[in-house]
Amino acid sequence: MGETSLRERREDRKSAQSQEPQTTRLQREVGLISGICIIVGTIIGSGIFISPKSVLSNTATVxxxxxxxxxxxxxxxxxxxxxxxLGTMITKSGGEYPYLMEAFGxxxxxxxxWTSLIVMKPSSFAIICLSFSEYVSVPFYSGCEPPQVVVKCLAAAAILLITTVNALSVRLGSYVQNFFTAAKLVIVAIIIISGMVLLAQGNTKNFENSFEGTKLSVGAISLAFYNGLWAYDGWNQLNYITEELRNPFRNLPxxxxxxxxxxxxCYILMNISYFTVMTTTELLQSQAVAVTFGDRVLYPASWVIPLFVAFxxxxxxxxTCFTAGRLVYVAGREGHMLKVLSYVSVKRLTPAPAIIFYGIIATIYIIPGDINSLVNYFSFAAWLFxxxxxxxxxxxxxxxKELERPIKVPIVIPILMTLISVFLVLAPIISEPTWEYLYCVLFILSGLVFYFLFVYHKFGWAQRISKxxxxxxxxxxxxxPPEEEPK
Known part of the structure; x- marks a missing residue:
């Protein structure tokens, strides 16, 4: 027994020593199931419970x-x-960042x-957490609007909790993602099945004359797409963790x-379920579409809806936190941000500094809590990039041409997507010009000042302060640092 234990301890020590070099780099611990859960879990958030009303308001009919x-x-x-x-051709974490680097410099x-770290990702994180806190606090303030202090404190607490979980362990973050993905699929299934049962029972009145009174203006269509695509945003999130995917050439596509x-x-069936229960007028007047649906279909168990919407x-x-932290990590590794943001936790093997930085910026956005402005900034900047x-x-x-392309889509697809992006960026400006879009452009271009002062020239005084x-x-x-320097 004693010899066996000693032998086991020696083997454990050797195993630990053999794994020491791995403590300075990210590990490939995300498989196919976790990859699917990250995509589904990131896309299905607050959008499908908010956007249906906005899309309908711009199209007017079912x-x-x-x-x-x-x-x-x-x-x-x-x-x-x-x-x-792009992800299988350039197998680097960071999403758009390494692709733009290879293509345009x-x-x-x-x-x-610059735009992602300061505006797009933190604002998206803040918006989602604010939506979570509103759904959680509404049941405790029946008949009145929850105080903003309560909503913001709950949102800040959610950011702190999620940031801590992802900073502690990649695997723990994946497990949390898998659990909440399963939970949200439950509420999606409840809404879809309830709607389909009612539809099969003959509740088709709201689908009659579905195109009568349709708005055909370019401005209305573009705004409808803006709100619909906000609900789909996150379709590119898996590219941010390419370096942590097992067998990325297979699992990514x-x-x-x-x-x-x-x-x-799921989105299409959920909208059909909404329209099966509510007329267009009732849906537009609803403060929370999913909650109204639950009150009409699931009463007295309607409390299930806000609970699972919170999930x-x-x-x-x-x-969002799991993937966006990797963007900060890559930017730091490339020297475009503080070098410490590219460092990896010795004990946890996570990009902890990048995740913590991301959580701090998102918390700052919680303070003003101007969700509408954040959504406008996010949508405009996101489709630009x-x-x-x-x-x-x-x-x-x-x-x-020399780059290996395990996946090669027909060139007509990227050309079409480029034209769609141009339309989505320009149409809202042309149809409803506001100062917000100009401010967003100016803010993006202001990054050039920081680039030339702190990145391109690398002045000595900046190095003396940062070290x-x-x-x-x-x-x-x-x-x-993610890679050990050779001795």
């Missing part, structure tokens, strides 16, 4: 509304296929990194092909 949801699913799938080619990549069509089918939103927030990234795919077909900060944070958080 028929065009459902067509917009179908078209948005097709756009998301085509975009994800373009990103699948450091400046466009840095502008994307399979996760996309399975995950996004699954989401699209859905917290799952989407976890998926989606279009640039997919255009980069077209460019690299001619400039980087002691990096050393202090490294000791505080017990993190090291």
């Amino acid at each position: 028929g065009p509304c459902l067509l917009v949801w179908v078209a948005c699913g097709i756009i998301a799938t085509l975009g994800a296929l373009c990103f699948a080619e 450091p400046i466009p990549a840095y502008l994307f990194s 399979l996760s996309i092909v399975i995950g996004i069509p699954l989401v699209a089918v 859905s939103t917290i799952g989407a927030a976890n998926g 989606y279009g640039m990234t997919i255009l980069g795919l077209v460019v690299m077909r001619f400039t980087r 002691p900060i990096t050393m202090y944070l490294q000791m505080l958080m017990e993190v090291v």
Whole structure:
């Protein structure tokens, strides 16, 4: 017994020593199931419970509304296929960042990194957590609006919890994602099955004359797509963790092909269920579409709806945090942010500094809590860079022919997606010009000032300031560079 135990201890020590070099780099621990769950869990969040009302308000009738949801699913799938080619051609984490770097060089990549780190990703995280806190607090304030202080404190607590979980363990973050994905699929199934049963019983009155009174203006269509695509946003999230995917050449495209069509089918069936229970007027007057649906169909068990909607939103927030932290990590590794943001926890093997930084910025967005402005900024900036990234795919077909392409989509797909992105960026500006879009453009371009001051020239005084900060944070958080320097 004693010899066996000693032998086991020696083997454990040898095993631990053999694994020491792995403590300084991210591990491939995300499989196919987790990849699908990240896509489904990130896309299905608060959007499907908020966007149906906005899409309908811009189309006015049931028929065009459902067509917009179908078209948005097709756009998301085509975009994800373009990103699948990019992800298997350039197997680096960080999503659009390494693709823009390869296609157009450091400046466009840095502008994307700047915009994503400061606006797009944190604002999206904040919006989802605010939606979660509103659904959680509403049952405790029956008949009145919850105080903003309560909503913001709950949102900040959600950000803190999710950031902590993802900073502690990649595997724990995946398990949390899988659990909440399963929970949100329960509420999706409840809404779909209830709606289909009522539809089969002959409740088809709201689908009669589905195209009568349709709005055909370009502005209305573009705004309908904006709101629909907001619900689908997250279709590119798996590309942010390519370096942590097991067998990415197989699992990345399979996760996309399975995950996004699954989401699209769920969204279309959920909208059909909504219209089976509510007229267009009733849906537009509803403060919370899913809650109204539950009150009419599931009473007295309607409390199930807000509970599982809260699960859905917290799952989407976890998926966003899990993937966006890798963007910060890659930006730090490329020297476009503080170097410490690219460091990996010695004990946890996670990009803890990047995740913590991401959580802090998102918490700052909670303070003003202006969700509408954040959504406008996010949508405009997101499709600007989606279009640039997919255009980069077209460019690299001619400039980087030597790159291996395990997945190669027909070139008509990226060209079509580039044109769609141009339409989505310009149409809202032309139809309803506001100062917000101009401010967003100016903010993006202001990143050039920081690029030339702190990245391109690398002034000595900036290095002298950043080095002691990096050393202090490294000791505080017990993190090291992702790759060991050769001795």
